[in-house]
Amino acid sequence: MPSASALRLEIERALEHRFPAALTPAPKTIYEVAPTGVAPVDALLEGGLPVGAISEVTGPESSGRTSLTLAFLSRRTEGGQVCAWVDVGDAFDPESAAASGVGLKQLLWVRCRSESGFPRTKPWTRLDQALRATDLLLQAGGFAAIVLDLGDVEPAHAMRIPLATWFRFRQASDRTRCCLVVLGKTAYAQSSAAVALESTPFRPKTVGGTVWRGCTFEVRRERQRFTPQFATARKPPASVWSANTAWDRVRSA
Amino acid sequence: MSSELYACVCAVEFPAQALLRLRTDLQAQPVAVLDGPALEEIVCSLNRHAVQRGAALGMTRLEAEGIGGLQLLSRSVEVETAAHAVLLECAAKFSPRIEEVSHRTVCTLVLDITGTELLFGPPVKLAARLRDEMAAAGFRVSIAVSANFHATRIKATTTRGITIIPAGEEARVLEKLPIASLVLTEEHKETFALWGIRTLGELAALPEVELVKRLGAVASDWRTLAHGVARHTFQPIEPEFALKEFYDFETPVEQLDSLLFIGARMIDCLVARAAGRALSLASLTADMELEGRRFHHLAIHPAVPTVDRKFLLKLLQLEMGVHPPLAAVVSLTLTAEAGRSNKMQLGLFAPQTPEPSRLDVTLARLKAIVGEDRVGTPVLEDTHRPGSFRMEGFVVDAKPSTPEAKCPRMALRRVRPPHPIQVSLHAMKPVAFRDGDNRFDIVTAYGPWRTSGCWWSQDRWDTEEWDALVSSRSGEAFDCLLVQDRLRDEWWLEAFYD
Known part of the structure; x- marks a missing residue:
């Protein structure tokens, strides 16, 4: 009596011209992910942001993209890992980062500066500095996450970053197992990004109309390279999450 | 048979050797060192290439300048002091008991190597290793080993290369040496010349009583020295361990590359000396004297003590790029602080944290791009003023900070x-x-x-x-x-x- 494996081989051989390896499931590559620390977003991303890849968090101002990124850094610095924040617009707020739980001792902050001294002028110098700094940090290795903060740069300017740069960043982050998070108003890395999240404001939370307690945001998954997309016409999956204000922790404690 | 054993290291023409130690480009050229007040300078030291060209000790500057191709350098006390410290460091690797018997431009160290056979092998091997160590530090030395202190000293100062004097054969080895090997006055030299006494063997053959009658009690000491049986009470020195190198430029240097060329050699020496004591360099300070009696100071503090010379040189280069000297450099002093070597467990495939040495270079490059005060770790100030913080240098800390909140907050x-x-x-x-x-x-x-x-x-x-x-x-x-x-x-x- 033939064994089950022999039968399976026989059937597969018979169907080989129509279905290659009909009864053998295709091997699935397990990609390492790092949780963001926001449960709805982790559920949306099936675990978190990919390690060794570029992730983009996009959206307009007050859309929760910075809060989400800080929550992610908080989880990355939790175990003593080292992260970096490359700040094009010099907009990073250490107090907010500390309130979000980011270990500031493990955070390297690179503050780009414009030659003229006016940060709101043309961002070419700052962009150039940021790209060079990101390149250096990626090549150095050992950083668990690097945030390239293009949140204040107009899309018209940031879109001029050559695709070759993003490709190089992707290769370097893959080699050094670093999560490169690009924070921007829109997606710039295109095919080099493994994940693209679009964040939008949902509604504010208040207490009796006098104290602002926080805000609810909606996150839409625009792109996820490692997840097969079966229905292309479907609306991108989304989830809603909320962040409290820094002073609200006293009330909730 | 005596159980004592001494090794003597003799560096002749020490002023020239000290200057040429860091100038590899001049080592194959004829070089003479001038000493004395201006307009009265005379040649006080020279290398063998200069001797082959006809230069000699005591020549005036004018005479020396007349010799084609001869490089003339000024004597530098600071350079000699630094070189002397290096020489002592090298010798201290073989014995902690060292006595210095330097005379004029000859630097002579006698090492008590009694009982070191198990560590370094027989005297021949020890002498060869000692010579190689000195050569690595940039010194050409002659070495003698014997059971008698003075016989070792006399042989090393008069004979090039390595000489091993078997126990009991000191008199035979010394007999061919000239009588000028002893420290004699001009009057005594003339007396011996009149007597026809030219070698130590001839002096040793003279009857002791008759010799003392004519020249006094000191003649008995000379005779004992010539026999190779003079006794000596060893007086060891205690060399201070200071990692310092000094270089005085002949002409003021403006190019950073030229400065780093010398700096690299100086870092090599500092690293070698620290490594000899199983130490690393925890910090490196560069003090430059500029034209117009101005001074420029640079300090490098690697994240962890290191002996990687390329890494230290890169840090120095980047630091000089950010803070270049504002005038030509006249002299350069490198001072290092010793620290314990780094022990850190890194990841098997990918590093868990940035490699300290690479991180230092990366931070220095980042500072060169965005400015020194714009790279680092934010530290919150102890105040209620909104948005207050200060920047501190980024250091990979093995002990992570433990912030309170773990739920998302609005940023x-x-x-x-x-x-x-x-x-x-x-x-x-x-x-x-x-x-x-x-x-x-x-x-x-x-x-x-x-x-x-x-x-x-x-x-x-x-x-x-x-x-x-x-x-x-x-x-x-x-x-x-x-x-x-x-x-x-x-x-x-x-x-x-x-």
Whole structure:
């Protein structure tokens, strides 16, 4: 009596011209992910942001993209890992980062500066500095996450970053197992990004109309390279999450 | 048979050797060192290439300049002191008991190597290793080993290369040496010349009583020395361990590359000396004397002590690039602080944290790109003033910080510097603000949240904060932090909630 494996081989051989390896499931590559620390977003991303890849968090101002990124850094610095924040617009707020739980001792902050001294002028110098700094940090290795903060740069300017740069960043982050998070108003890395999240404001939370307690945001998954997309016409999956204000922790404690 | 054993290291023409030690480009050229007051300088030391060209000790500058191709250098006490320290360091690797018997331009060290056979092998091997060690530090030395202190010293100062004197054969080895090997006065030299005594063997053959009758009691000592049986009480010195190198440039140097060329050699020496004591360099300080009696100071503090010379040189290069000397450099002093070597467990495939040495270079490069004060770790100030922080140097800390909150919080994006705005008020609440040509309506404003402090100093503040939910006529909506400076009655757009 033939064994089950022999039968399976026989059937597969018979169907080989129509279905290659009909009864053998295709091997699935397990990609390492790092949780963001926001449960709805982790559920949306099936675990978190990919390690060794570029992730983009996009959206307009007050859309929760910075809060989400800080929550992610908080989880990355939790175990003593080292992260970096490359700040094009010099907009990073250490107090907010500390309130979000980011270990500031493990955070390297690179503050780009414009030659003229006016940060709101043309961002070419700052962009150039940021790209060079990101390149250096990626090549150095050992950083668990690097945030390239293009949140204040107009899309018209940031879109001029050559695709070759993003490709190089992707290769370097893959080699050094670093999560490169690009924070921007829109997606710039295109095919080099493994994940693209679009964040939008949902509604504010208040207490009796006098104290602002926080805000609810909606996150839409625009792109996820490692997840097969079966229905292309479907609306991108989304989830809603909320962040409290820094002073609200006293009330909730 | 005596159980004592001595090794003597003799570096002849020490002023020239000290100067040429760091100048590899001049080592194959004829070089003479001049000493003395201006216009009265004479050649006090020279290398063998200079001797082959006809240069000699005691020549005046004018005579020396007449010899084609002869490089003339000025004697430097600082360079000799640094070189002497290096020589002592090298010798100290073989024995802690060292006595110095230097004379004029000859630097001579006698090492008590009794009982070191198990460590370094027989005297031949020890002498060969000692010579190689000295050669690595840039010195050409002659070495003699024997059981008698003075026989070792005399043989090393008069014979090149390595000489091993078997025990009991000191007199036979010394007999061919000239009588000038002893420290004699001119009068005694003439007397011996009249007697026809030219070698130590001839002196040793003279009857002791008759010799003392004619030349005094000191003649007995010379005779004992010639026999190789003179006794000596060893007086060891205690060399101070200081990692310092000095170089005095012949002409002021403006190019950083030229400076680093010498700096690299100096770092090599410092690293070798530290490594000899199983130590690393924890910091490196470069002090430069500039033209016009000005001084320039640079300091490098690697994240962990290291003996990687390329890495230290790169850090020095980057630091010099950020803080270049403002004039040509006349002299360079490198001082290092010793530290224990780094022990860190790194990841098997990918590093868990940035490699300290690479991180140092990366940080130095980042500082060169964005500025020194704009790279580091933010540290919150102990104050209630909103947005207060200071930048500190980034160090990979093995002990992670433990912040409190672990749930997502709304973050601010600061506007640096804060943007001035004109605010419209209604019932003491802001209802709209204007940013140049654009007008924004405030849908809801939460506040005011008043803070003040430092009223006792110039740095005082008194502000009211409003959290505003804003919409513009173009449909754009955002949340921001508006601040009223109550001292100056000004409004600022301080940050965006994001």
